[in-house]
Amino acid sequence: MDRFSVQDLADWKSLAEQTLSGHQLTFEEALQILRAPDEDLLDILAAAYRIRRRYFGNSVQLHFLINAKSGLCPEDCGYCSQSKTSTADVPKYNIVDRDTLLEGAAAAAARRAKTYCIVISARGPSERELHALESIVPEIKKRHSLKICVSLGLLTGTQTRRLKACGVDRVNHNLNTGRDFYGEICSSHTYQDRLDTIQAIRDADLEICAGGIVGMGERDEDTVSMVLELREIGTSSIPVNFLEPVRGTALENVRHLDPRRCLKTLAMCRFACPSTEIRIAGGRELHLGSLQPLGLYAANSIFVGDYLTTKGQAADADFRMIEDMGLSIVEPETAEIRDA
Numbered sequence: 603m604d605r606f607s608v609q610d611l612a613d614w615k616s617l618a619e620q621t622l623s624g625h626q627l628t629f630e631e632a633l634q635i636l637r638a639p640d641e642d643l644l645d646i647l648a649a650a651y652r653i654r655r656r657y658f659g660n661s662v663q664l665h666f667l668i669n670a671k672s673g674l675c676p677e678d679c680g681y682c683s684q685s686k687t688s689t690a691d692v693p694k695y696n697i698v699d700r701d702t703l704l705e706g707a708a709a710a711a712a713r714r715a716k717t718y719c720i721v722i723s724a725r726g727p728s729e730r731e732l733h734a735l736e737s738i739v740p741e742i743k744k745r746h747s748l749k750i751c752v753s754l755g756l757l758t759g760t761q762t763r764r765l766k767a768c769g770v771d772r773v774n775h776n777l778n779t780g781r782d783f784y785g786e787i788c789s790s791h792t793y794q795d796r797l798d799t800i801q802a803i804r805d806a807d808l809e810i811c812a813g814g815i816v817g818m819g820e821r822d823e824d825t826v827s828m829v830l831e832l833r834e835i836g837t838s839s840i841p842v843n844f845l846e847p848v849r850g851t852a853l854e855n856v857r858h859l860d861p862r863r864c865l866k867t868l869a870m871c872r873f874a875c876p877s878t879e880i881r882i883a884g885g886r887e888l889h890l891g892s893l894q895p896l897g898l899y900a901a902n903s904i905f906v907g908d909y910l911t912t913k914g915q916a917a918d919a920d921f922r923m924i925e926d927m928g929l930s931i932v933e934p935e936t937a938e939i940r941d942a
Contacts, residue, residue: 614642614649617873621653626833627874632826635870640862650869650900657877661932662924663717663903665751665881666710671697671722671731677755677790680852681778681818681845684723686790690850697722697731700738707742713906713917716934718742719774721753725791732761736768743769747934751811756791757799762806772809772838775799777831779814780824787818787853800835809838813883816867817845817859825867829874840871840878842901844885846912859885861893868900879903887915895927 621627638646673694675684683690703720710718722731731754739750752765753774765773777796778784784793803810812835814828832840844864847854864885871880881903882890890897894915898904906917924931 614645615652618649618652621873621876622656627830627870629823629826629830632829632870632874633822635873636822636825636863636866638866643862643865646869647865647896647899650872653872653876654900654902658879658902660929661902662898662929663879663881663932664713664715664906664920665717665719665903666706666713666715666907667719667721667905668698668703668706669693669723670703670706670720671695671724673723675723675755676725677788679778679788679790681787681815682723683848683851685851688848688851690848697734700734703734703738704742704745707746707748709907710748711746711934714921714931714933715748715906716932717749717751717772718746719751719753719905721774722755724755726755726757727761732764735770736764739769749934751809753811755799756795757802759802759805762802762808766806766808770808772811773803774811774839774841775803776813776815776841776843777828779818779820780827781831782827783818783820783824786820800837804836810835811839811841812837813839813841813843813881815843815845815884816864817856817885817889818853819856819858826870829871833875833878837875838879839881839903840875841881841883842868842871843883844889846885846888848912859889861890864889865893865896865900868897872900881905884912895923898924898927898929 635646673684673692676686678687679685683692707718749771751772751774752770775796779787781793800810800812812832816825844859847856880901882897882901883905886894905914906920907914
């Protein structure tokens with residue numbers, strides 16, 4: 603087959619076949635997906651599904667998140683209701699106790715989650731917080747067949763090695779946006795700081811979970827730049843968040859998304875990162891609305907339950923959505939990715 607050309611991008615099926623044959627999505631092709639007319643949307647999703655099906659079949663992986671430390675972050679990220687610049691009405695508390703973390707793990711298991719995600723709001727973890735995780739992670743893994751992912755802010759190599767030693771499987775640290783736009787959403791740390799943390803995660807032989815947020819006022823080029831950098835990093839999991847403008851944050855009045863745009867973004871991620879777990883994360887319910895099921899033709903993972911400071915869809919509704927689509931939930935003990 604001839605190489606897929608930008609001029610022929612109306613033939614989305616051909617792009618999927620090229621991708622399955624080893625073609626890497628180019629910057630220009632990614633832009634074409636984001637900028638495709640809405641009448642192409644179903645064809646784009648059908649093509650993305652061909653790729654998704656090759657690597658993940660009709661399975662959906664569930665993740666459950668606990669906000670283990672809330673509202674006390676010294677960073678100034680403009681999208682975040684927990685940042686030092688935010689006046690949003692969010693809970694404020696230090697890291698939760700052992701019993702609460704165990705209850706969260708039990709809730710994750712009850713909701714058929716594959717991965718339990720423990721998140722703290724911080725520039726980076728304190729010694730007390732690291733010690734708490736080192737104490738509780740082995741117990742959680744003894745009680746439940748869960749993968750453990752933690753999101754702790756900026757990390758050093760010593761810290762990531764400690765996380766690996768206690769049984770953490772994966773660390774989340776999002777790029778959030780492209781390099782050129784990063785200074786528009788945060789000034790208290792740099793894009794390079796985030797890349798350095800991701801390198802520390804890799805050096806500790808931990809799985810990398812890294813994604814971003816769309817809808818913050820970035821250009822199409824910024825979104826593509828972020829996704830292609832994630833591909834180069836070799837992240838195992840890409841959570842795609844859609845900005846929920848929260849009153850009291852710097853981005854409270856930013857509204858750039860509609861469901862079709864969100865679906866094209868998910869499809870572009872699948873074309874760019876064919877064998878990577880792609881998760882529809884924060885903002886799914888708000889921005890996809892009645893089109894939520896279509897997102898699973900490109901993505902293969904969702905959060906089940908609430909997010910950090912916003913509510914999610916009821917778990918039963920997620921289960922029905924997955925069942926109605928003819929998809930199946932990956933149970934923890936059978937979670938695996940097919941070889942290409």
